[in-house]
Amino acid sequence: MNNLINQKNEWREVLKIVKQLDPKKLEIIKSTLPILKEHGETITKHFYQRMFKNHPELLNIFNQTHQKTGHQPKALADAVYAAAANIEDMSKIIPALERIGEKHRSLQIKPEHYPIVGENLLGAIKEILGDGATEEVLDAWADAYEIISDVFIRMENKMYKTTEAQPGGWGGFRDFIIDKKVEESEIITSFYLKPKDGQEIAQFIPGQYITIKAEIPGEINTHLRQYSLSDRPGQDYYRISVKREDKKENDIPAGIVSSFLHHELQAGDILPITAPAGDFYLNTESPLPVVLLSGGVGLTPTISMLNSILDSQLKRDVYFIHAARNSRVHAFKEHVLALTKENKQVKSFFVYDNPSDEDRTSKTIAKEGYITLEWLQKILPTKEAEFYFCGPEAFMRVINRALKQWEVPSDRIHYEFFGSFGDLDANIE
Missing domain, CATH: 1.10.490.10 (Globins)
Known part of the structure; x- marks a missing residue:
């Protein structure tokens, strides 16, 4: 850092x-x-x-x-x-x-x-x-x-x-091989990427991303997309976990790159990527507890942060809060539950807005509906913490507004926009 x-x-x-x-x-x-x-x-x-x-x-x-x-x-x-x-x-x-x-x-x-x-x-x-x-x-x-x-x-x-x-660093795009694909939920798949040249790879700070270059057959242009790294640093691979963006009702077509990654690319295929980047990252020097809030595929950087905190044996309490529609689209659920069971410093909470009957009887849901300020104040022992959040823009606006209303200092509120930048403070009263 x-x-x-x-x-x-x-x-x-x-x-x-x-x-x-x-x-x-x-x-x-x-x-x-x-x-x-x-x-x-x-x-x-x-x-x-x-x-x-x-x-x-x-x-x-x-x-x-x-x-x-x-x-x-x-x-x-x-x-x-x-x-x-x-x-x-x-x-x-x-x-x-x-x-x-x-x-x-x-x-x-x-x-x-x-x-x-x-x-x-x-x-x-x-x-x-x-x-x-x-x-x-x-x-x-x-x-x-x-x-x-x-x-x-x-x-x-x-x-x-x-x-x-930097050690393992490079300029421009470098070819990486897809070592394996792992299905994390019905709509999210992880890609483990290793350098084609077999050489060292650059370190990153949990929360950062890489840019991939997708050269899709039949497409005139190449397509660049940025994906958060979803595992801890210090390994011989990078992992990205990609949501398949299906066609939406408002004339927005299916995601051309996510569809290509999910349906066309397999283990052994090549992806050119740039070195890790990004200004959203875990502050490893703060002694305060860490609150990780995510919605949907926004959990990719927070999973990296969670894995990194435990791997580095930082003595900080971690509150991992994830919102999803239900367990079918909830990636890394079992991984987080296992970490929670194995580490007393970790507490995890899952919030589903459209749970199945099985979800309701599983007793793994902390709340049905949506995250609210009142609920956060009940489950968190203090607001004296570092807050990190990522997810759909509407989700992030709700979280940002809640933290501001709770009077959490701005320098302890950290968030990442997927895609184009936005202003979460707009229209906050």
Whole structure:
């Protein structure tokens, strides 16, 4: 974890040396921020359409499902607004910068991509705002983008070098062999990945993820997806546990990559992956109890944390709380029950919102329905703990709101978004 602590300091050092925006242009940026906030998603949707038309090769990097759902345009709009709003002192948003930088490094975003993004972003602003995007306004935003992109390029260059130089580290994509597939539930399957070259693999901190490159027959473009590592570090393999995303009613098709992994790939097949990344990780230096909350496949990073705490023999109480529809889709249930039985420091609680009759009689359900603040306050002896949670966005909003209402300090609330970033604090009263 020390490397990531050093990385935060490096962000601060980079921010000290970037050039400052001209005061006149700064005033223009400030005056146009409300317009950006109002039209941000429209601009970013148009930006992606424009960029993919001009540079179709970038379809090999960006998740097209997130384009269809609107998650990615919204995430970009929020990120651009936050960076521009804090351009005088971006140290205020270092956690957001770090999160984006980690994702960029994992996806192999390089310096040559930034001018392409800048050109098409400015073009989209001009085309959406029309007469409101005067030459003066566009010139100010061009300078602001140059400053913001310079921060990311400098920092990501350091991240690439550090990642490649670490023991077992590598740059770009490295071929891994699927050693075995294990069905964890009706919809979640684990993939054990070992390096094709047989050499050492990089360590990671529990909670981090890898990016896989899926080259699917019949598909024009490659598909990149990020999956949390679901087992402890220090082994000769990485494990990812993938939910099969079936077709949804709201015209969202079945997950092309998850379907490929579940139905097409078998033991012995090759998956290219990037080295572990991510800013969501277990703080191993805190003495406080650990509360791990997950919904659905969001348990993948929390399982890694649980396994790691017990393997490292950290003397910390662990409360493992998982929400699922029922036992049929509940992965790692028996594993967690076994760890709970074997380790007095672990207490586990399962919450099902649609349990079967067998689930009800099994006496392994702590609660039927959903996790609530009142229930958390009953089962947890204290709020003086480190809270980690991951799952569907609606689940995470409920958990985040509950912890804020319980007045848990923000620095002890940690969460991971699968896919595009979001703001869990939006609309909290």
